[in-house]
Amino acid sequence: MGIHRAELRAAGETTGQTHRRLCVRVAVGAGVVLCLFVSVVPRAQAQRTALKPGWNMFTPQQDIDLGKKVALDAEKQLPLCNDPKVDAYLTQLGLRLAAKLPTGGVAYPFEFHCVNDKAINAFALPGGYVFVNRGAIEAADNEAQIAGVMAHELSHVALRHGTNHALRGEGAEGVIGRARGGLGDATGGARLTELSAFAAGGVLLRYSRTAESEADTLGTQVLYDAGYDPRALAQFFVKLEAEMKGKNPPEFFSDHPSPEHRVERVDQEISKLGGVPPSAKLDSREFEWIKREVLALPVVKKPAPGAPAAPAAPAPPSAHFASYQASSYTLQYPENWKKYPDKDGIGVSFAPEGGVLDDGSGHSALAYGFIVSVTQAKVDSNDSNALENATQQVVRVMQQSNPNMKIVRQSERVRLNGRPGLSTYLSNDSPAGGSETDWLLTVMRPEGILSFICVAPQSAYGNYDKTFSSILDTVRFSK
Numbered sequence: 269m270g271i272h273r274a275e276l277r278a279a280g281e282t283t284g285q286t287h288r289r290l291c292v293r294v295a296v297g298a299g300v301v302l303c304l305f306v307s308v309v310p311r312a313q314a315q316r317t318a319l320k321p322g323w324n325m326f327t328p329q330q331d332i333d334l335g336k337k338v339a340l341d342a343e344k345q346l347p348l349c350n351d352p353k354v355d356a357y358l359t360q361l362g363l364r365l366a367a368k369l370p371t372g373g374v375a376y377p378f379e380f381h382c383v384n385d386k387a388i389n390a391f392a393l394p395g396g397y398v399f400v401n402r403g404a405i406e407a408a409d410n411e412a413q414i415a416g417v418m419a420h421e422l423s424h425v426a427l428r429h430g431t432n433h434a435l436r437g438e439g440a441e442g443v444i445g446r447a448r449g450g451l452g453d454a455t456g457g458a459r460l461t462e463l464s465a466f467a468a469g470g471v472l473l474r475y476s477r478t479a480e481s482e483a484d485t486l487g488t489q490v491l492y493d494a495g496y497d498p499r500a501l502a503q504f505f506v507k508l509e510a511e512m513k514g515k516n517p518p519e520f521f522s523d524h525p526s527p528e529h530r531v532e533r534v535d536q537e538i539s540k541l542g543g544v545p546p547s548a549k550l551d552s553r554e555f556e557w558i559k560r561e562v563l564a565l566p567v568v569k570k571p572a573p574g575a576p577a578a579p580a581a582p583a584p585p586s587a588h589f590a591s592y593q594a595s596s597y598t599l600q601y602p603e604n605w606k607k608y609p610d611k612d613g614i615g616v617s618f619a620p621e622g623g624v625l626d627d628g629s630g631h632s633a634l635a636y637g638f639i640v641s642v643t644q645a646k647v648d649s650n651d652s653n654a655l656e657n658a659t660q661q662v663v664r665v666m667q668q669s670n671p672n673m674k675i676v677r678q679s680e681r682v683r684l685n686g687r688p689g690l691s692t693y694l695s696n697d698s699p700a701g702g703s704e705t706d707w708l709l710t711v712m713r714p715e716g717i718l719s720f721i722c723v724a725p726q727s728a729y730g731n732y733d734k735t736f737s738s739i740l741d742t743v744r745f746s747k
């Protein structure tokens with residue numbers, strides 16, 4: 269190769285610019301362009317430890333392309349929190365931290381997602397795709413601590429540890445082969461999809477102790493620059509280590525091995541930065557609110573190791589809709605779903621191919637789809653809580669055949685085709701394995717309580733949310 273880092277750095281320093289991008293065509297494969305971002309430290313910041321990405325065969329754009337591919341797969345495979353408020357909070361906090369990252373002029377497309385997993389963990393894919401487990405939010409004592417975990421993850425992105433490490437670590441050949449394939453070569457791309465990009469991407473997340481130290485140091489600088497108490501980062505990791513004594517270590521440490529003298533190193537960096545500023549922020553009311561929101565999210569059961577693989581998920585719902593007419597209402601549904609009308613002329617189910625499964629006892633159960641049914645409820649229609657009372661009866665009827673069904677979000681008043689309705693979220697065991705989310709909408713009609721039930725496994729619910737809302741928007745009552 270004939271290129272040494274020292275020479276590149278020396279070349280950058282003579283320019284006097286803050287960041288200098290140096291690209292060199294090296295004779296690897298089909299002419300890979302190697303770029304290094306060389307930072308020249310301004311005098312005012314000379315005290316802080318200068319960190320920059322190590323040798324890397326990927327370009328930053330390839331980090332982004334690879335990370336995006338793996339992130340899309342991760343979003344499909346992981347149970348996401350699917351809570352817009354939590355995602356918005358993580359995004360707003362994450363972007364505030366990312367603004368303090370030295371990225372050498374690369375515009376990373378930062379994205380932040382909440383994962384509905386109680387394990388205390390977080391990870392960032394190359395290119396800036398950050399996933400934070402609910403468990404990490406629940407374990408953090410304050411906003412500065414969760415900001416510390418995120419600053420640590422973002423530091424891995426800016427220092428490009430994922431692809432840098434993938435070159436050195438065990439099995440690197442395979443990852444690079446698959447990643448390269450995924451970035452252009454059609455055959456390799458297909459193979460990556462089959463293998464699951466997310467599983468293959470696991471190698472991108474296993475860091476060395478040196479990378480951990482660097483991420484701690486840069487993370488501490490980012491926390492400091494964002495106005496947080498920079499001690500929070502190490503405090504959170506110390507707390508995790510204390511909790512793991514005598515128990516299984518948190519998942520976080522299998523990808524992020526604890527470097528030696530973690531706290532001492534962070535403390536050294538803080539003194540280089542000039543100590544903890546008196547105005548350093550520790551917590552916010554917003555964080556406390558988000559933490560309560562996260563604690564209230566339904567828990568997703570993890571499949572037991574060795575459990576049979578879940579049946580293949582159905583094809584995504586079509587954006588084209590077909591019409592359905594019942595005796596007292598009309599609606600539209602995705603045209604690639606089948607309809608299963610009840611004999612009463614009112615109830616009906618709609619499900620994609622593969623959406624109706626055996627529930628394990630020889631009965632068909634709907635795992636993905638939409639159900640309309642009518643229930644005769646005993647209510648006084650003059651009662652101002654008639655719809656609430658009727659909805660409780662509907663839920664009890666459903667619970668008789670679904671003993672593990674639970675209300676996860678209390679009923680809220682909504683309107684359906686202009687009529688007053690109640691929206692209730694429930695969880696249940698999914699015939700596809702794991703939990704499912706059931707979104708129930710109830711409306712009082714002359715023929716009884718009409719229930720519209722949207723069903724999908726919790727891990728896939730985010731892929732159906734919009735379709736369910738679209739179906740409900742098309743409901744028209746005949747009078």
Ligand SMILES: [Zn+2]
Nearest residue numbers: 475480483524
């Ligand atoms: Zn780490």
